[in-house]
Amino acid sequence: MNTAANDSRKLLALNKPKGYVVTRSDELGRKTVYDLLPQWVFNDGWMPIGRLDLESKGILLFTTNGKMGERLTRPGNCIKVYEIWVRGHVTDEHIAAALKGVESREDMLKVLSVERKGTGGAKTKLWVAIDEGKNRHIRRLFGALKDPKFATALKVLKLTRISIGSFRPNIESGKWRYLSLAEETMLIKNLS
Incomplete structure (x- = not known):
């Protein structure tokens, strides 16, 4: 896990393409978002914050911090x-x-x-x-x-x-990156 000094240690973002399910494993054998991420994301327990269905695409955040995940998904907290x-x-x-x-x-x-x-x-x-x-x-x-x-x-x-909130990245489809510390701060500063 290589993070730069100005990268978040709590949040990463994936630009999910169509055709991937947002789950750790799929009983139907479909491709999951973890197929697009390094193995350590799965092994270290990074969990998606929210969902996008199989046919949907776009920004999906991951965290190992359960409190942060709950704050970002609580109704009314994050546009x-x-x-x-x-x-x-x-x-x-x-x-x-x-x-x-x-x-x-x-x-x-x-x-x-x-x-x-x-x-x-x-x-x-x-x-x-x-x-x-x-x-x-x-x-x-x-x-x-x-x-x-x-x-x-x-x-x-x-x-x-x-x-998601203030976070509007330009990430190529199927690629991921850490949020910067500035992006993380902006995203969570307005949460209750």
Whole structure:
């Protein structure tokens, strides 16, 4: 484990590609995020902070510090921003509903903010911010909304986590690095 003097000893980040599960081992034999990391990350008990599903990609943090992991995942403590592509026409009414809260089969889902970034054919690109991470939160929320033109459910086609709190790194897909001490300090200074 080679760390530079200005590297965090508590946090590392991986830019997770699609097709990897966030678990230490998988009973179905699928590739895990640990296949992308040095063996010592697994051996030394570094654990993911939060999850990204098999089809999602983006920033994933790891720590050996359980208290820090709990603080970063506690609802309301840390804002995460995702870039998503949604199949369907996302309207102002959809955005208002996502901000207010949408009832799914299991629970109420909502977002902190939605920013429309563009369109392409029958697809809409959005940046969505949440401060909690229920299972498949964003996918289920948009799946509960209907396209007004075709009366079909909206569907998240691509989902990429682009930031966690103040941490918005530029890391190549499938690569990892330690957070710097400055990045760690900025990330945890606003946590309760």
